[in-house]
Amino acid sequence: MNQLSPADWLTLLAHCAALSLLAVGGAITTAPDMHRFLVDSRHWLSDAQFNHSIAIAQATPGPNVLYVGLIGWHIGLNAGGGASAGPWAQTLALAGFAVAQLGYLLPSGLLAYAATRWLHRHRQRLAVRAFKAGMAPLVVGLVLATGWLLAAAYDQPARDWRLWSLIGATNWLVWRTRIHLLWLIAAGAGMGVLGWV
Numbered sequence: 001m002n003q004l005s006p007a008d009w010l011t012l013l014a015h016c017a018a019l020s021l022l023a024v025g026g027a028i029t030t031a032p033d034m035h036r037f038l039v040d041s042r043h044w045l046s047d048a049q050f051n052h053s054i055a056i057a058q059a060t061p062g063p064n065v066l067y068v069g070l071i072g073w074h075i076g077l078n079a080g081g082g083a084s085a086g087p088w089a090q091t092l093a094l095a096g097f098a099v100a101q102l103g104y105l106l107p108s109g110l111l112a113y114a115a116t117r118w119l120h121r122h123r124q125r126l127a128v129r130a131f132k133a134g135m136a137p138l139v140v141g142l143v144l145a146t147g148w149l150l151a152a153a154y155d156q157p158a159r160d161w162r163l164w165s166l167i168g169a170t171n172w173l174v175w176r177t178r179i180h181l182l183w184l185i186a187a188g189a190g191m192g193v194l195g196w197v
Contacts, residue, residue, distance in 0.1 A: 004044075004079040004092075009099055012044075012075065016068060016103030023108055025139030027065035028054070031146045038071065049074040065104060072100025162197045 004012075015037055019030040031054060038045050045053075053074060057067035076096025080089025122128050147167075170184050191197045 013099050013103040016100050017107045020104040020108035024135060025142055027068060028146050029142035032149050044075045068104040069097045069101035072096035166197050
């Protein structure tokens with residue numbers, strides 16, 4: 001990959017900032033558009049780098065927004081010539097991490113702060129309650145789109161009936177019971193280890 005121009009760095013910053021304002025339900029809901037822009041359109045990342053960034057961020061403790069920083073890291077590393085290119089590549093990787101993470105966190109953080117203060121003051125209004133109720137299906141749809149994108153990389157989603165059964169059962173349990181989500185995640189992991197899904 002060629003060196004990124006200052007305009008490319010600004011484009012990365014602007015795209016992350018714009019997506020941060022659309023991250024209803026968490027940063028992971030913007031993964032489909034992030035993939036479209038960074039992998040399909042700009043070719044700054046490979047599919048594997050994109051998927052690994054998400055997998056590492058999900059597997060480590062902390063917020064899943066870390067995948068944005070890891071994506072920035074890979075973009076910077078690629079711009080510097082790869083991991084074996086030496087200190088300059090590592091410096092660009094750190095710059096990529098900072099640009100992507102700051103671009104993603106700053107606008108949404110400021111908006112969340114202002115909106116939370118306003119919503120708390122006006123929480124009894126019908127419009128505020130309706131807005132909260134209306135956002136739930138949107139968040140579910142965005143999370144499902146992200147899951148589909150990740151599964152599609154392995155050419156599996158439409159053919160694996162056991163996986164879809166597990167997804168349906170998990171969604172129903174989350175919707176209708178008070179079983180803690182960590183127990184459901186552990187059950188899904190156990191089924192994966194046993195080769196059932």
